């Protein structure tokens with residue numbers, strides 16, 4: 027990992043207690059407390075190294091894995107296997123055109139010039155629109171640029187671009203609008219298809235633990251025993267809610283993991299069925315596999 031995904035990845039490794047010191051300008055670091063080496067590579071190169079089995083595990087965008095897979099000859103299976111959605115680095119690879127122009131649909135770009143860093147995915151996308159078969163020449167001209175893709179239309183190099191969008195600010199500043207989506211992406215943990223060893227499984231398990239902890243909170247509340255079945259449906263937990271008897275007769279305490287993004291609605295629903303003393307606690311780490 028490098029670039030956009032680097033900080034979240036470093037935080038994730040810290041959460042997994044992977045300790046290392048990276049010397050300035052060095053792209054390799056030995057881990058102090060585990061017999062592994064970390065290699066810092068551009069996101070686009072990671073699927074190649076992992077796919078060829080040179081690196082066991084990688085963190086990159088799903089868009090990069092899709093681009094790598096799109097370059098493979100028909101029938102060849104990818105050497106890169108996605109094992110975990112990491113939840114950060116969310117963005118969309120979108121077809122964009124000048125806001126003020128007359129193009130409103132991707133099909134209007136067929137036969138014209140398109141600039142992108144994702145040539146294989148773009149070729150597939152336009153081949154789909156043209157009904158082009160393998161071997162038949164694509165009439166849309168796809169050109170590669172490594173960065174600042176958004177400048178291509180204004181510079182007269184392209185009629186449209188295929189580029190990543192997160193907040194949409196780059197697109198807006200360049201006077202572009204999105205008219206179609208090629209791929210929706212988040213950062214993913216990938217493994218080399220043929221790699222399988224204890225360390226790989228250990229690291230995967232630690233990463234899964236940290237990601238799960240980030241996605242969930244622990245919700246605790248008290249509820250009359252008569253409402254327990256209804257409340258358990260609202261907070262079913264990952265496996266099942268933990269129920270503890272209270273000293274007060276006919277009351278129980280419930281403790282259950284809830285997805286962070288659902289917690290406000292869950293609390294509203296719990297209140298409605300008579301829950302009291304609802305507490306929501308952050309989870310520092312977890313291991314559920």
Ligand SMILES: Nc1ncnc2c1ncn2[C@@H]1O[C@H](COP(=O)(O)OP(=O)(O)OP(=O)(O)O)[C@@H](O)[C@H]1O
Pocket residue numbers: 027028029030031067068069070086087088089090115116117190191192193211212213
């Ligand atoms: N604006 C963005 N917001 C969120 N995620 C993004 C954004 N741009 C890119 N990404 C994700 O991050 C990945 C890496 O992008 P980035 O351009 O930073 O690559 P890099 O080659 O690793 O870094 P650098 O170009 O700095 O060497 C992309 O493939 C995509 O999945």
Ligand SMILES: O=P(O)(O)OC[C@H]1O[C@H](OP(=O)(O)OP(=O)(O)O)[C@H](O)[C@@H]1O
Pocket residue numbers: 030172173174175176189190191192193194195196197
């Ligand atoms: O929707 P936004 O939040 O504005 O993000 C999108 C921009 O981020 C990425 O570029 P990056 O800044 O990584 O550099 P690059 O243009 O050199 O690829 C992407 O290629 C867009 O240009």
